[in-house]
Amino acid sequence: MADNILEVSDLKKHFVVRKGIFPGMSEKQNIPAVDGISFSIKKGETLGLVGESGCGKTTTGKAIMGLNDITSGAITFNGNQIANLTAKEFKPYRKDIQMIFQDLDAALNPKMQIGDLIKEAVVVHDPGLSKEEIQQKVLKLLDLVNLKKSQISNYPTELSGGEKRRVGLARTLAMEPKFIVADEPTSALDVSIQAQVVNLLLDLQQKLDLTFLFISHDLPLVELVSHNVGVMYLGKIVEMGPSAKVAKQPRHPYTAILWSSIVGGDTSRGLKEDARSTADWQVYDHSSTSRGCKFAPRCPVFAAKAEPSECSSVMPVLSDAGDGHLVACHFPLNN
Amino acid sequence: MSTNPLIKIEDLHTFFYSKAKQAFIRAVDGISMEVPRGKTLGIVGESGSGKSITMMSVLGLISAGPGVIRGKVIYDNGRIKKNLLQGLDDFVDLQEHDGTIMQVDKDLYGWQQHSEQLMKNIRGNEISIIFQNPKAAFNPFTVIGEQIAEMVLLHTRINDPVAAKAKALYWLERVKMDAPEVRYYNYPGALSGGMAQRAMVAMALASEPALLIADEPTTGLDATIQAKVLQLLAEIKADLGITIMIISHDIGVISSLSDYVAVMYGGTVLEYGSAKDVLSTAYEKKHPYAKALLASIPGLENIEKNGARLKAIKGEVLDTIRVVEGCKFASRCDCMTDSVKHKCNTQQPPLEDIGGGHKIRCWLYQ
Amino acid sequence: MKIKYIQHTKDVSQYSELSLLKRSDKTDVVFVGYGLFILSMVLISYLLGVLGWLPFTADDMDMDLMMALPGTGSHILGTDFLGRDMLTRLILGIQAYFLPGLLAIVVALGLGTFMGVLSGYRGGYAETVITYINNVTDSLPRLVLILLVVAAFKPDIYIIMFVVGLTNAPAVASLVKDKITFLKQKNFLEASVALGLSTRTIIFKHILWYNCRTLLIIQATLGMAEAILIETSLSYLGFGVQEPTPSWGNMIQAGANYMMRGDFWPSTAPALAILLTVLGFHLLGDGLNNILEGKRRK
Numbered sequence: 001m002a003d004n005i006l007e008v009s010d011l012k013k014h015f016v017v018r019k020g021i022f023p024g025m026s027e028k029q030n031i032p033a034v035d036g037i038s039f040s041i042k043k044g045e046t047l048g049l050v051g052e053s054g055c056g057k058t059t060t061g062k063a064i065m066g067l068n069d070i071t072s073g074a075i076t077f078n079g080n081q082i083a084n085l086t087a088k089e090f091k092p093y094r095k096d097i098q099m100i101f102q103d104l105d106a107a108l109n110p111k112m113q114i115g116d117l118i119k120e121a122v123v124v125h126d127p128g129l130s131k132e133e134i135q136q137k138v139l140k141l142l143d144l145v146n147l148k149k150s151q152i153s154n155y156p157t158e159l160s161g162g163e164k165r166r167v168g169l170a171r172t173l174a175m176e177p178k179f180i181v182a183d184e185p186t187s188a189l190d191v192s193i194q195a196q197v198v199n200l201l202l203d204l205q206q207k208l209d210l211t212f213l214f215i216s217h218d219l220p221l222v223e224l225v226s227h228n229v230g231v232m233y234l235g236k237i238v239e240m241g242p243s244a245k246v247a248k249q250p251r252h253p254y255t256a257i258l259w260s261s262i263v264g265g266d267t268s269r270g271l272k273e274d275a276r277s278t279a280d281w282q283v284y285d286h287s288s289t290s291r292g293c294k295f296a297p298r299c300p301v302f303a304a305k306a307e308p309s310e311c312s313s314v315m316p317v318l319s320d321a322g323d324g325h326l327v328a329c330h331f332p333l334n335n
Numbered sequence: 336m337s338t339n340p341l342i343k344i345e346d347l348h349t350f351f352y353s354k355a356k357q358a359f360i361r362a363v364d365g366i367s368m369e370v371p372r373g374k375t376l377g378i379v380g381e382s383g384s385g386k387s388i389t390m391m392s393v394l395g396l397i398s399a400g401p402g403v404i405r406g407k408v409i410y411d412n413g414r415i416k417k418n419l420l421q422g423l424d425d426f427v428d429l430q431e432h433d434g435t436i437m438q439v440d441k442d443l444y445g446w447q448q449h450s451e452q453l454m455k456n457i458r459g460n461e462i463s464i465i466f467q468n469p470k471a472a473f474n475p476f477t478v479i480g481e482q483i484a485e486m487v488l489l490h491t492r493i494n495d496p497v498a499a500k501a502k503a504l505y506w507l508e509r510v511k512m513d514a515p516e517v518r519y520y521n522y523p524g525a526l527s528g529g530m531a532q533r534a535m536v537a538m539a540l541a542s543e544p545a546l547l548i549a550d551e552p553t554t555g556l557d558a559t560i561q562a563k564v565l566q567l568l569a570e571i572k573a574d575l576g577i578t579i580m581i582i583s584h585d586i587g588v589i590s591s592l593s594d595y596v597a598v599m600y601g602g603t604v605l606e607y608g609s610a611k612d613v614l615s616t617a618y619e620k621k622h623p624y625a626k627a628l629l630a631s632i633p634g635l636e637n638i639e640k641n642g643a644r645l646k647a648i649k650g651e652v653l654d655t656i657r658v659v660e661g662c663k664f665a666s667r668c669d670c671m672t673d674s675v676k677h678k679c680n681t682q683q684p685p686l687e688d689i690g691g692g693h694k695i696r697c698w699l700y701q
Numbered sequence: 702m703k704i705k706y707i708q709h710t711k712d713v714s715q716y717s718e719l720s721l722l723k724r725s726d727k728t729d730v731v732f733v734g735y736g737l738f739i740l741s742m743v744l745i746s747y748l749l750g751v752l753g754w755l756p757f758t759a760d761d762m763d764m765d766l767m768m769a770l771p772g773t774g775s776h777i778l779g780t781d782f783l784g785r786d787m788l789t790r791l792i793l794g795i796q797a798y799f800l801p802g803l804l805a806i807v808v809a810l811g812l813g814t815f816m817g818v819l820s821g822y823r824g825g826y827a828e829t830v831i832t833y834i835n836n837v838t839d840s841l842p843r844l845v846l847i848l849l850v851v852a853a854f855k856p857d858i859y860i861i862m863f864v865v866g867l868t869n870a871p872a873v874a875s876l877v878k879d880k881i882t883f884l885k886q887k888n889f890l891e892a893s894v895a896l897g898l899s900t901r902t903i904i905f906k907h908i909l910w911y912n913c914r915t916l917l918i919i920q921a922t923l924g925m926a927e928a929i930l931i932e933t934s935l936s937y938l939g940f941g942v943q944e945p946t947p948s949w950g951n952m953i954q955a956g957a958n959y960m961m962r963g964d965f966w967p968s969t970a971p972a973l974a975i976l977l978t979v980l981g982f983h984l985l986g987d988g989l990n991n992i993l994e995g996k997r998r999k
Contacts, residue, residue, distance in 0.1 A: 052557035065895055087900070094897035107892035111911040124897050160651045161382070171896060190381035191584065192667075195631035195647035202644060217558065220633040224645070261562035262587065352706040359708055439706045 005179055005211050006064070007040040011073035011083075013059050033059045035235035036073070038318075041228075043178075046205070046212040048226030048243065050219050050258070056235040057215045058102070061181040064213065065099045066090040077179070095125060098177035100168060102184035107168040108156040114167055115152035118142070121174035141170040145200065162193035166200070173204070179211045186221070198225060219258050223247040231255045234294045237318060241325035251321050251332040253301045291315060293330070301331050339411045340369035341546055341578045342393065347406035349385070349392045350436065353656070359436045360656050362388040364602035365406075367686065370546070370595075375572060375579040377593030377610060379586055381652050385602040386582045390548055393580075394462060395419060395454045403427050403439060412461060412545045419453055435658055460490045463539035467551040469531035472538070473523035480507070480519030483538045490542030506537040510567060529560035533567065540571065549581045553588055565591050586632060590614045598625045601653035601663035604686060608693035622695050623670035624648075659683075662698070675699060729988040736922070736985020739978055746792045747799050757786035759793050759947050768964045781952070781967040782959050790947040791974050797936065797948035801862035802928030806921050808866025813873025814917065818904055820874065821881030822890075828878070835871035843868060847935065856940045858932060865931055866924075873920050880913055915993040919986045926982035933975055949975050 013034040034056040041047045049057040062068040064075055066085060075083040082093055101107060108117060118138045122129065129137070142149060145166040156164055165185065172180065185201065186194040202225060204210060216222050222229055223243045230240040231254065239252040250256045292312040296302045302311045310330050318328040349363035363385040370376040380386040391397055392404045408419040426449065428440040466472050473482055483503040484496070493499050500519075507515035510533040518526075518534070526534060532552065539547055549568065553561040569592055572579055583589050589596060593610040606613055606622040613621075616629050630646040650667040653659070661680045665671065671679050675698040678684070686696040749755060756775065763769075763776075763784035771779045771787075778787040820828040843865075850864050884890055884907075893903050909917075929949075935941035936950025944951055949971040956968030 052559065067891060067895060087894075091897065094895075099892070099895045101888060101892055101895075103888055106888045107896070109889055109893075109907050109911055110887070120898070121896055160654075162651060168892075175896065190652050191586070192381060192628060192631055192648040193652065195645035196649075198633075199644050199647050218633070219558070224633045257559055261558040352708075357708060359706070435708070437708050441704050441706075443704050 003042050004040040005043040005078060006213070007074075007076040008060075008064070009038045009074045009076075010036050011038070011060065011063060011075065012036050012071040013056070013063055013068060014071045032235050034063070034070075037230075037232070037235070037237045039228075039230055039237065039240065041179075041211055041213065043211055044205070044209050045227040046214050046225055048214045048216065048222035048229040049232055050216055050222045050229060051232035052217060052258075054234075055232040057232050058183055060232075061099065061183050061213060061215050065097060065181055066093070067099075095175045096178045097181070098172045098175050098179070099181040100165075100172060100183060100185045102187060104161055104164045104168070104188050105156065107171055108164060110156050112155070113152070114147075114154050114156070114159070117156075117167060118170050118174060121171040125175050137174070141174055144173060144204070145170045146196075160193075161189050162196060165189060165193075165197055169200070169204075173208075176208075177210070179213070181213045181215070183215045184217070185214075187216070187218070194221075201225065219247075219262060231258070236294065236328065237326075238295065238329070239325075239327045240318065241323075241327075245323065245325045249325075251325065251327040251334075252295075252329050253299050253333060254295050256333060257298075257300070293328075301329075301333070305331075338372075339416075341372045341410070341412060342580075343369040343407075343409045343411070344389070344393065345407040345409070347389065347392060347404070347408065349388050349397060349402060349404045351402045352439065358656055359439070361602050361658075363392060366597075366599070366602070366604045368597050368604060368607055370578055370580055373576050373578055374594040375581060375592050377589035377596045378580070378582045378599055379584065379589045379596060380599035381584055383601070383652055383654070384599040386584075386599050387550055388602075389599070390464075390550055390580065390582055393419065394458055394464065394548070395450045403429070403441065410457060410461065415456075415461070417453070419457065421453060423449060423453075425449075459486075459542055459544075461544055462546045462548060463542055463544040465532075465535055465539050465547065465549040465552050467554050469528075469535040470523050470526075472535050473531070475523050478520045478522055479526070479534045479538075480504070480521075483507070483534075483541045486538055486541040503537075503541065506541050507534070509540070509571075510534070510537045512537070528556055529563060532556065532560075532564050536564075536567065536571070540575075540577075544577070546578045546580065549579060551583050552581065554583070554585070561588070568592055586614060586629065598622065598628070600624055601659065603663055603683075603696065604694075605664065605696045606694065607686065608691075612691075612693055620689055620693065620695065620700065622664075622697050623668050623699070624664045627669065662696075670699065672699070725992045729991045732984035732988030733992065736981045736983075736988060739981025740922075740985060743795060743799070743978065747795045750792045750796055755789045755792060757789045759785065759790055760945055761785060761789075768959070768966065770966055778970060779966055781956060782964065787967070787970050790952060791949070791971060794947045794949045794952060794971065794974070797858065797942045797946070797950075798929050798932035801858045801932065802925050804859060805862040805866040805869065805928045806924040808863055809869035809873050809924055810917055810920060812867065812870035813920075814877055814909065814913070816870060816874035817877025817881065818908065821878035821885075822904060822908070831871070831874055831878070835875050838868050838871045841868070843931075844934070847931070848940065851935075851940045856935075856943075858935075858941055861931070861935065861941070862928060865928065869924060869927070873917075876916060876920065877913055880916060881908060884908065884912060915989065919990050922982045922986040922989070926979045926986075929975060929979055929982075933971075 011034055012032070015031045015033055017029045017031060037060065039047060049060065051057050059068060063070045063083065066082065070083050073083065074081060077093060077097065080093070082090065115138060118141055119134055122134050122137050122141070138152070139149065142152070147163065147166050147170065151159070151163070156167070159167065182201065186197050189197060198221065201212070205212060212225070214222060214225050223246070226243045228241065229243045229246040230237045231246065231252065232238070233254050239246060239250065239255050246255060250259060290296070290312060292310070292314060293299070293302070293316050296311045299311065302309065314330070316328045316330050318326045321327045321332055345367050347363055347366050348361070351360045351362055353360050366385070366389060368376065378386045378389065388397075393408050397404050404420055405424060406420060410417060410419055423446060426442040426446040429436060430438040473479060480500070480503050483506060484499040487493050487499040487502045488496070491502075493502060504515050504519060507518055512518045512530070512533055518530075523531060523534070552568065553564050556564065565588060568579070571577065572592070579592065581589065581592050590610060596608065596610045596613040597604045598606040598613065606625045612618045613625060614629065627646065627648045631648060633645060648667055649669070653663055661678075661682055662668070662684055665679045668679065678698045684696050684698045684701060686694045687701055688694050689700050763780060765784070766774060766776065766780050767784040768782055769776055769780040769784075771777065773779055776786050776788070778791065780787055781790065816831050820831040846868065847861055847864060850861060854860050890903060890907070893907060932941055932948065933950035933953070936948040937954045939951075939954070941950055942948035944955065952971040953968045956971070959967060
């Protein structure tokens with residue numbers, strides 16, 4: 001499809017953890033952080049990736065950014081293969097693909113002034129500018145992210161969380177990217193500031209025709225900002241579809257549990273019974289050797305079925321459950 | 336049983352000296368609230384609102400540093416009734432200039448001695464605490480069971496190690512640890528986040544306290560585990576009739592447990608009332624800050640659908656170093672009407688009861 | 702224990718405009734002041750010595766005034782056992798360690814920074830190898846190594862100081878590496894890569910210039926202090942600068958022979974010079990560290 005700005009197909013990233021001192025004699029353990037995921041994003045749209053810590057959503061984002069090599073699979077950006085490139089080969093795409101990091105201090109050298117930090121990005125993007133043009137562009141960027149002119153000589157430590165986030169954003173925007181990986185952009189912010197930053201991102205998307213991969217653990221937030229949502233569990237996408245569908249009628253039991261776990265929120269769209277009591281305390285185990293569904297040990301649907309089912313022997317595949325709503329479950333919920 | 340609140344905080348002020356900034360930080364700036372016996376008080380606020388400092392002041396944990404606490408914290412469990420801050424002021428000499436603290440002389444040693452004396456038989460025995468980071472609360476080189484048993488020996492009437500172990504196992508089971516006999520011999524490092532949190536709840540309960548303080552008990556946990564921890568706390572509250580003070584930045588967490596809620600901002604309580612009223616968007620009489628805060632959270636059924644924007648609060652979270660004349664929220668407030676505008680900017684409104692014990696600190700309701 | 706806290710300005714919004722001097726601990730300021738005084742004394746004295754603007758030469762003997770105490774005649778700091786002017790010899794003694802010390806500093810900082818960046822930024826095998834080298838040099842007795850070098854070559858102070866620089870490099874490397882590891886945790890380095898900055902810009906501008914410069918300056922002052930101690934110990938043992946060329950080490954050694962007779966001054970003066978100078982460089986390093994990097998609190 002021509003209008004897909006980014007396509008990821010069967011992306012795998014396995015980390016190898018060595019145990020032991022000597023390289024030759026050590027035991028290797030394979031951790032499949034991302035285990036065969038596929039998705040595509042249309043230009044100007046947002047795909048939300050949601051899941052709990054350790055599900056592989058950040059690893060996916062870094063692989064797209066070229067910060068991680070991948071084990072297998074393909075990442076195509078505007079029709080070009082961008083996975084496993086060397087730094088030099090990746091350079092032409094750097095300007096188009098940018099990332100917002102979860103850590104507020106990321107991107108901000110603590111010993112540099114705000115103005116210099118933004119200036120640096122401007123110069124990298126366009127080395128031929130004159131001093132005045134650079135200055136003007138810095139001011140324009142500050143304005144774009146709602147920062148005050150007077151803050152140009154502040155150091156990062158003198159700023160509040162929301163302001164730091166906006167400086168990082170200004171640096172990102174200096175590159176005039178087409179595609180932004182936003183990794184938990186608001187998780188370190190106060191509630192009242194979170195809304196400001198989310199609104200700013202949405203405004204910028206409209207104004208600059210940006211495409212986002214929005215990574216977060218916050219389901220309601222992802223629902224709000226995304227056109228499509230993918231739910232990840234242990235390196236796999238278990239459910240994907242238009243955000244309204246995933247939010248209103250979750251088909252995978254895990255998505256339903258995520259919704260019902262949101263405290264203080266509306267629990268009506270979860271499972272019929274209270275999923276909190278059935279979902280196990282246990283979190284994850286990458287070392288499980290089961291060939292079946294990875295979610296089975298925590299799954300209330302599986303637990304309700306007394307006799308052995310295919311859940312424990314066959315890995316479910318992501319398949320269309322109608323209207324572009326994909327789900328990887330042998331017994332999807334019917335809401 | 337008397338009907339007095341278990342803890343009553345009156346006009347509490349806590350400030351620190353920041354060496355880096357050479358200035359006094361008013362972390363808590365005159366708060367009053369009470370925790371009724373057997374109920375749960377939730378304190379909600381953003382970073383720098385003073386919610387954690389309030390908790391530390393109540394527990395007398397401020398004494399070590401260059402901090403000063405003033406006001407009253409009256410603890411009354413029917414048998415013991417005392418002011419946990421009684422006489423601490425004698426160790427401090429304060430010089431103010433136009434409402435700004437310019438110099439503090441503090442007898443550190445005397446202050447500490449006195450504070451320890453006041454807290455004797457209170458901290459640990461009467462008040463227990465659950466921290467945000469459960470692993471930091473355990474000694475990493477001792478198995479968790481022994482640490483819980485130690486609490487039992489130290490703070491309850493049980494003096495027999497065997498009985499203490501049995502009691503520790505009982506508490507581990509109580510917090511729904513699978514296979515308590517096995518977990519008893521686990522080191523803290525071997526526990527997952529959710530399990531460590533439960534182990535800490537068990538340790539906090541082992542001294543059979545009258546008041547449990549939970550400081551951000553689920554921050555950093557995954558959503559599904561957070562739900563389980565909150566469910567566990569709710570069950571314990573129902574079973575033991577324990578009084579809980581829960582502190583969080585997450586309104587969802589607060590609303591799932593609390594009977595009463597205090598909304599803090601810039602070291603003051605802006606709104607206090609029953610959880611039902613304070614945290615419901617349907618309830619009309621509300622502090623502008625609480626109203627805006629509720630509206631800015633996605634998932635609380637108030638997203639402006641399709642318009643796809645959140646209702647944001649303008650400006651930045653208040654910096655507690657600066658002295659604010661007038662309402663602390665004034666600079667970010669959208670509800671200010673022309674008739675009160677002058678007052679909002681010059682005079683701090685009092686925390687006024689607007690009926691039914693619902694208190695709001697706002698000129699709009701005076 | 703009484704403690705006192707003072708808020709200097711009423712308008713606390715200006716706290717960040719307070720000068721570095723005012724925000725710093727007073728003792729640190731005193732330390733740095735003393736250190737700078739010593740540093741400038743050393744520099745001035747070195748220049749005086751090089752230009753030859755001295756009242757006497759190193760070998761001028763005043764046979765009538767041997768073992769003179771300070772203030773005797775035109776000898777401000779007195780004379781030694783051969784009637785040579787103490788001040789002149791102390792000043793000329795600086796030449797024994799100054800340039801060699803600079804060599805040691807340059808070698809230690811240059812090589813150490815290179816190794817540190819290699820192991821901290823690249824990681825992998827380079828990190829393992831450099832860690833092992835660090836462990837090996839840490840466990841070698843420094844003086845024995847230097848004596849080995851002296852035995853193998855001739856007692857040339859420049860070769861010795863080159864070796865001192867080499868053995869100091871791993872320590873600098875581990876400091877730089879730790880700093881980079883710390884910076885990596887804040888992951889702005891990763892963000893810089895994502896922004897498309899070249900590796901050279903990241904290493905030289907972001908790591909070395911903005912975040913390692915104070916560390917390196919402090920290491921340089923400590924390196925000078927160490928160079929003084931090593932040069933003087935070697936000269937004292939007779940392996941360094943040889944009589945009649947003055948060095949603080951051989952001055953102590955030569956003067957020590959007369960200590961028993963009650964003439965303490967000829968060896969005490971250079972000893973005091975070492976004490977005050979080394980102390981100065983150490984305090985300078987420490988104070989700068991506290992002021993610029995912020996004190997490590999418990």
